[in-house]
Amino acid sequence: MSSITLSTVLRRRSDVRYRRIEGEAVVLRQSAAEVLVLNEVGASVLDLADGERSVRQWIEELTHEYDADADTLARDVLTFAGELHDAGMLEEVSGEAKP
Amino acid sequence: MSFGEGFLRFPDLFPGRRGGEPWGERSLVLEVAGGPYLVAGLSAAQEEAAHRKFVGLCRPADAAAAVAIHLFRAPSTDFLDRDVRGWEYTLDRDYSPGAVLLAGLRLMGRIDWTPALTGGLWTSHPGGEEWVSTFENFFRVLTAYRLLEQGSALLHSAGITDGTSAWLLLGPSGAGKTTSSGLCLARGGTVLSDDLNAVEMPPQQPMLTRLPFTGDLGDRSGGPASFPLAAVLRLVKGEEDRLLPLSPGRALAGLVASAPFVNQDPWRREDLFGTLERLARSVPAYELVFSLGGGLWDILKGIPK
Numbered sequence: 001m002s003s004i005t006l007s008t009v010l011r012r013r014s015d016v017r018y019r020r021i022e023g024e025a026v027v028l029r030q031s032a033a034e035v036l037v038l039n040e041v042g043a044s045v046l047d048l049a050d051g052e053r054s055v056r057q058w059i060e061e062l063t064h065e066y067d068a069d070a071d072t073l074a075r076d077v078l079t080f081a082g083e084l085h086d087a088g089m090l091e092e093v094s095g096e097a098k099p
Numbered sequence: 100m101s102f103g104e105g106f107l108r109f110p111d112l113f114p115g116r117r118g119g120e121p122w123g124e125r126s127l128v129l130e131v132a133g134g135p136y137l138v139a140g141l142s143a144a145q146e147e148a149a150h151r152k153f154v155g156l157c158r159p160a161d162a163a164a165a166v167a168i169h170l171f172r173a174p175s176t177d178f179l180d181r182d183v184r185g186w187e188y189t190l191d192r193d194y195s196p197g198a199v200l201l202a203g204l205r206l207m208g209r210i211d212w213t214p215a216l217t218g219g220l221w222t223s224h225p226g227g228e229e230w231v232s233t234f235e236n237f238f239r240v241l242t243a244y245r246l247l248e249q250g251s252a253l254l255h256s257a258g259i260t261d262g263t264s265a266w267l268l269l270g271p272s273g274a275g276k277t278t279s280s281g282l283c284l285a286r287g288g289t290v291l292s293d294d295l296n297a298v299e300m301p302p303q304q305p306m307l308t309r310l311p312f313t314g315d316l317g318d319r320s321g322g323p324a325s326f327p328l329a330a331v332l333r334l335v336k337g338e339e340d341r342l343l344p345l346s347p348g349r350a351l352a353g354l355v356a357s358a359p360f361v362n363q364d365p366w367r368r369e370d371l372f373g374t375l376e377r378l379a380r381s382v383p384a385y386e387l388v389f390s391l392g393g394g395l396w397d398i399l400k401g402i403p404k
Binding site: 021022023034 | 346347348349351352353355356359362363364365368372376379380
């Protein structure tokens with residue numbers, strides 16, 4: 001069960017590589033040869049998972065990018081972040097997000 | 100567990116370069132996708148076993164070759180005895196920019212890229228079935244890297260042809276590659292392999308090419324055979340037969356997951372993604388839901404070419 005909250009800072013694990021193709025992201029966790037396919041929002045979450053910004057900051061950025069209801073977007077992003085964390089694609093970074 | 104510890108008594112003494120005492124002075128050339136491959140340093144018993152296994156693929160030792168594999172002796176004391184009951188075969192791999200190191204049952208191998216892709220295999224098997232199995236375990240990996248180097252791919256898949264076109268069926272173990280291959284075989288299709296196939300990428304059209312690496316079905320003794328690839332299909336077991344569209348992203352994901360050995364190599368991932376993305380964009384991709392009724396053959400034949 002994921003413990004991701006709005007203040008969590010996440011980054012892509014070092015063995016994770018991905019490629020965007022026609023609105024989807026193909027994500028490879030290389031050490032285990034596991035492959036996932038994410039939609040556009042999921043791909044954006046991967047782009048934003050730089051270990052510096054919090055989940056709250058991702059949502060702020062994505063609210064500008066997508067014409068979507070803020071609450072729905074926040075819920076989707078938290079879900080995506082949790083699933084990617086549980087799948088071993090993202091890892092938590094200790095400390096505060098950069099402003 | 101660090102590299103080689105599960106197989107080697109002295110992992111720290113893994114050969115640092117391609118060299119050692121050859122088993123003998125015999126050699127042969129194998130006509131396999133990505134090759135031909137020269138296998139040098141064989142004893143008479145090893146050469147005979149290889150001829151038996153790769154019948155239609157063997158060429159005279161003086162035939163031209165593109166890739167060389169050198170075979171060396173290793174004492175049996177270099178290897179750990181391992182209880183293989185219930186064990187699924189695997190190889191330890193260690194990746195670096197210039198080489199891939201392999202350790203397995205009675206096997207140490209290295210694939211080097213300096214100056215060109217070359218293989219080195221150290222084993223304690225003097226000949227017979229065990230030797231040729233050890234060689235094949237190494238050769239599969241080397242072929243995967245050679246194909247990748249050429250902008251092609253070795254894929255865990257079933258390769259089916261009607262003699263004119265070919266279809267690549269993808270899916271993890273248990274997805275039904277052997278079952279669907281058998282259903283096609285029963286309707287008059289030919290199974291290239293139900294385990295590993297090569298997709299070569301000439302500019303005109305991707306080609307599905309036979310490899311001598313089969314599971315339960317396929318012809319490992321025949322020479323190379325290539326057919327235009329009509330479609331990539333992700334297998335799903337179901338109650339009825341039907342064809343569903345598959346997005347390029349999902350097709351690429353299926354291809355990456357089906358590229359053994361190289362899909363875990365961090366130094367060559369961009370080459371792999373690039374090659375497989377070209378493939379995903381250049382042939383139609385579908386999800387093929389199939390039942391045991393055998394209707395999948397008619398579906399394959401009905402895919403526009």
